Amino acid sequence: MFSERFKEIAACLPANVKLLAVSKGQPSISISSMADFGQVDFGESRLQEALPKLKALEARKNLRWHFIGRLQSNKVRSVVRAFDFIHSVDSVALAERVSRISLEEQRSPQIMLQVKFREDPTKGGFAPSKLIEAWPKLSLLDHLKIVGLMTMAPIDLDIVERKSLFRDCRDLANKLNLPECSMGMSNDWQQALEAGATWLRLGSSLFGERSNHVNSPTDITKSG
Numbered sequence: 432m433f434s435e436r437f438k439e440i441a442a443c444l445p446a447n448v449k450l451l452a453v454s455k456g457q458p459s460i461s462i463s464s465m466a467d468f469g470q471v472d473f474g475e476s477r478l479q480e481a482l483p484k485l486k487a488l489e490a491r492k493n494l495r496w497h498f499i500g501r502l503q504s505n506k507v508r509s510v511v512r513a514f515d516f517i518h519s520v521d522s523v524a525l526a527e528r529v530s531r532i533s534l535e536e537q538r539s540p541q542i543m544l545q546v547k548f549r550e551d552p553t554k555g556g557f558a559p560s561k562l563i564e565a566w567p568k569l570s571l572l573d574h575l576k577i578v579g580l581m582t583m584a585p586i587d588l589d590i591v592e593r594k595s596l597f598r599d600c601r602d603l604a605n606k607l608n609l610p611e612c613s614m615g616m617s618n619d620w621q622q623a624l625e626a627g628a629t630w631l632r633l634g635s636s637l638f639g640e641r642s643n644h645v646n647s648p649t650d651i652t653k654s655g
C-alpha cells in the first residue's frame with residue numbers, strides 16, 4: 432500500500448527537502464488518494480496525459496503541478512497555463528519563450544533549469560559550462576522565476592558516481608545562488624538527499640510500478 436511507503440520516506444526528510452510525487456502513468460484516483468495523505472506536489476511528464484488528470488482533480492485547489500518531461504516549444508503555453516513548476520527548461524531559446532509566454536498569460540511558474548553533467552543523447556539539459564556562459568542572459572529574463580537546477584543521472588552510473596554528480600549539481604546551484612536542486616528518483620534519492628537535493632522526484636517507490644511503459648529513461652525524455 433503506498434500510504435506506508437509514503438510515510439516512511441516522508442518521515443526521513445529534513446524540513447527543507449520536498450517530496451514530488453511523480454504521477455505519470457497513474458490514474459487520477461491514485462493521485463487523489465495520495466493527496467488524502469497530505470501530499471500536495473505532483474509531477475507529470477507528458478502534457479496530453481496530464482491535462483485530463485488536472486481537469487479531473489481541479490476541485491482540489493491546493494494541489495501544485497510540476498512539469499518534469501521534455502518541454503517542446505509548441506507546448507509551452509499550455510504548460511505555463513496549467514503548471515506551477517517547470518523542471519525541464521533546457522535551452523536559452525526555451526527560457527526566453529517561457530518568460531515571454533508567462534508575461535502574456537500573467538503566470539509565474541517556478542523554473543528549474545535542467546543540467547546534464549554527462550554526455551547522454553537521450554536527455555536534454557544545459558552542459559554546465561554552457562549554463563554558466565548563458566547565465567547573464569538568463570538572469571535578465573524578467574518574467575522567468577528561476578529557482579533552481581534539475582538533473583538526472585545516466586542509467587549506467589553507480590551509486591558513488593551518482594552522488595558525485597548530484598554534488599556537482601548542488602555546487603553549480605550554489606554558485607548561481609539558486610536555492611533549489613531537483614534531483615534523485617526512486618533508485619537514487621538517498622544519494623541525492625545526501626548531496627543537497629531540495630526536491631526528490633519519486634514515482635515508482637511511492638506509487639508502485641507504473642501500469643504503462645513510460646518508465647524507461649529513453650521514453651521519459653522523448654515524450655512531451
Ligand SMILES: *Cc1c(COP(=O)(O)O)cnc(C)c1O
Pocket residue numbers: 453455476499500583616617618632633634635636646651
Ligand atoms: C518518471 C520520472 C521520475 C520518477 O521516476 P521513478 O524512478 O519512478 O521514481 C523522476 N523524474 C523524471 C524526470 C521522470 O520522468
